Amino acid sequence: MTLNWFKFASPASFYPLAGRLIPLFWSLTVALVLVGLYWGFFQTTDHLGGSNPQKEYYRIIFVHVPAAWMSMWLYLVMVVWAAIGLVFNTRLSFMMAKAIAPTGAIFTFLALWTGAFWGRPSWGTYWDWDPRLTSELVLFFLYIGYMALHAAIDDIRRADRAAALLALVGLVMVPVIYWSINCPDPNQCAALHQRSNLTRIDGNILFSMLTMTLGLWMYSFATSLTRLRGLILERESEAQWVRELIEHGEKQR
Amino acid sequence: MSDFISQGGFGFFVWGAYGMVALLLVAEIIQLRLWQRTIWTRLGRLMRMRDAGVE
Amino acid sequence: MLRVFWCLLARDLRLALRRRTDVLTTLFFFIIVVSLFPLGVGSERQLLQLLGPGVVWVAALLASMLALERLFAADHEDGTLEQLLLTGQPLALLVLAKISAHWLLTGLPLVLIAPLAGMQYHLTGTAIGVMMLALLLGTPVLSLIGAIGAALTLGVRGGGILLSLLILPLYVPVLVYGAGAVEVSAVDLADIRPYLNLLGAFLLAALILAPVAAAAALRISLE
Numbered sequence: 112m113t114l115n116w117f118k119f120a121s122p123a124s125f126y127p128l129a130g131r132l133i134p135l136f137w138s139l140t141v142a143l144v145l146v147g148l149y150w151g152f153f154q155t156t157d158h159l160g161g162s163n164p165q166k167e168y169y170r171i172i173f174v175h176v177p178a179a180w181m182s183m184w185l186y187l188v189m190v191v192w193a194a195i196g197l198v199f200n201t202r203l204s205f206m207m208a209k210a211i212a213p214t215g216a217i218f219t220f221l222a223l224w225t226g227a228f229w230g231r232p233s234w235g236t237y238w239d240w241d242p243r244l245t246s247e248l249v250l251f252f253l254y255i256g257y258m259a260l261h262a263a264i265d266d267i268r269r270a271d272r273a274a275a276l277l278a279l280v281g282l283v284m285v286p287v288i289y290w291s292i293n294c295p296d297p298n299q300c301a302a303l304h305q306r307s308n309l310t311r312i313d314g315n316i317l318f319s320m321l322t323m324t325l326g327l328w329m330y331s332f333a334t335s336l337t338r339l340r341g342l343i344l345e346r347e348s349e350a351q352w353v354r355e356l357i358e359h360g361e362k363q364r
Numbered sequence: 365m366s367d368f369i370s371q372g373g374f375g376f377f378v379w380g381a382y383g384m385v386a387l388l389l390v391a392e393i394i395q396l397r398l399w400q401r402t403i404w405t406r407l408g409r410l411m412r413m414r415d416a417g418v419e
Numbered sequence: 420m421l422r423v424f425w426c427l428l429a430r431d432l433r434l435a436l437r438r439r440t441d442v443l444t445t446l447f448f449f450i451i452v453v454s455l456f457p458l459g460v461g462s463e464r465q466l467l468q469l470l471g472p473g474v475v476w477v478a479a480l481l482a483s484m485l486a487l488e489r490l491f492a493a494d495h496e497d498g499t500l501e502q503l504l505l506t507g508q509p510l511a512l513l514v515l516a517k518i519s520a521h522w523l524l525t526g527l528p529l530v531l532i533a534p535l536a537g538m539q540y541h542l543t544g545t546a547i548g549v550m551m552l553a554l555l556l557g558t559p560v561l562s563l564i565g566a567i568g569a570a571l572t573l574g575v576r577g578g579g580i581l582l583s584l585l586i587l588p589l590y591v592p593v594l595v596y597g598a599g600a601v602e603v604s605a606v607d608l609a610d611i612r613p614y615l616n617l618l619g620a621f622l623l624a625a626l627i628l629a630p631v632a633a634a635a636a637l638r639i640s641l642e
Contacts, residue, residue, distance in 0.1 A: 166373035228381040291592035297613035
């Protein structure tokens with residue numbers, strides 16, 4: 112009996128905690144995104160000069176860069192949860208990894224989409240086989256692979272572990288893939304240079320960009336915790352606390 | 365206001381990018397809502413079935 | 420321990436040679452894909468020379484991936500795989516033996532047939548030599564990485580198409596440097612060293628890491 116209770120303990124206690132946190136994350140999301148968008152559209156210059164002149168379209172940066180950052184960060188977080196699940200065999204961490212994946216995939220797609228819409232006016236093309244674009248595309252495929260593998264396996268325990276292993280393999284490969292795309296000719300790798308430098312960016316633009324990043328981060332918290340709650344309910348439907356929760360919830364309605 | 369919408373003639377690109385972001389994020393939120401509602405109804409039905417079976 | 424390796428390798432080879440069509444199918448798939456491209460893009464000599472290395476590599480990628488599905492499937496169906504898990508021998512070694520057999524049957528024939536594809540694309544003699552060398556280093560990496568995917572998708576419905584979704588993105592580095600080596604050889608032969616070094620490095624890393632990962636994946640799939 113004790114063992115059984117321990118097994119259910121962590122999802123059971125995490126479920127209400129997540130429920131209390133989600134509204135907080137939603138309000139933070141709305142506040143940060145509103146501030147970020149206001150600052151980005153009304154407190155910045157219309158035209159950028161310098162070596163890389165940009166017109167109004169540079170304002171795509173306020174979603175493009177945060178989406179790209181979040182897509183990579185979420186993949187890392189997802190793999191960390193998956194690895195914790197594999198090592199300690201904790202079910203909640205597998206659910207966490209699975210809850211993050213769709214949000215991460217959406218941000219990866221958005222980074223590609225907004226990048227295309229920025230690339231068209233500034234480079235003259237929607238798509239270019241630029242290293243960063245290509246690696247982002249590969250990252251998108253990795254997310255899709257993770258979700259597809261999880262969806263294809265009926266046994267939840269096996270699906271969790273198999274997808275987790277795939278995510279880990281993907282993380283090991285990401286640097287190799289990135290370098291192979293970034294530097295297809297190993298004879299000329301010395302010519303690689305850093306193209307962006309945060310300290311050179313105008314303060315107002317940087318402020319808006321970072322605020323938007325924080326906003327999307329809070330959004331990711333909110334959506335993945337909501338998804339996690341759903342996953343917990345689905346998987347623990349046999350547990351006593353879920354039955355009590357349902358009775359309670361039905362009375363409330 | 366129209367200045368804001370036209371974004372110096374680049375409105376299509378700026379709003380095309382922001383529009384897709386808004387669209388996908390809202391779609392994700394709606395999908396999560398619907399999914400949650402399905403889970404609750406299914407769990408409720410499951411409970412009632414189980415209760416009926418026990419009695 | 421080595422005896423187990425050779426035993427399993429010999430067994431897999433013997434079994435495969437009794438069903439020769441499987442090996443030949445992969446080979447002909449490769450040849451057909453390579454032959455279809457000139458029909459699609461036109462048969463201009465210069466264009467084909469330009470496309471050749473990439474096309475041959477992509478075809479090799481697809482061919483070795485198609486064959487991956489069968490890597491563990493037969494042994495899974497008749498229960499041999501579960502027996503292998505129970506032998507108490509290091510599973511990674513057994514997996515490595517199976518991968519080696521798989522490469523000898525699907526990867527090596529591709530390397531040997533590559534000159535034919537090279538001639539179809541009017542590649543020079545040196546370019547064909549470089550291509551064979553690059554394929555010799557690269558195709559084992561494809562089999563090794565692919566084995567992880569094959570183990571993960573074992574017995575899963577729609578496994579074949581899923582496998583390609585999981586594994587093809589991971590093949591990118593091999594494709595980039597494999598095709599790159601052949602392209603560069605047309606400019607300056609001295610420049611191919613780094614490419615081959617990198618492919619060799621991938622091979623060594625994959626030899627060590629992939630069997631372990633594939634063994635872990637097999638345990639997950641069979642538990």
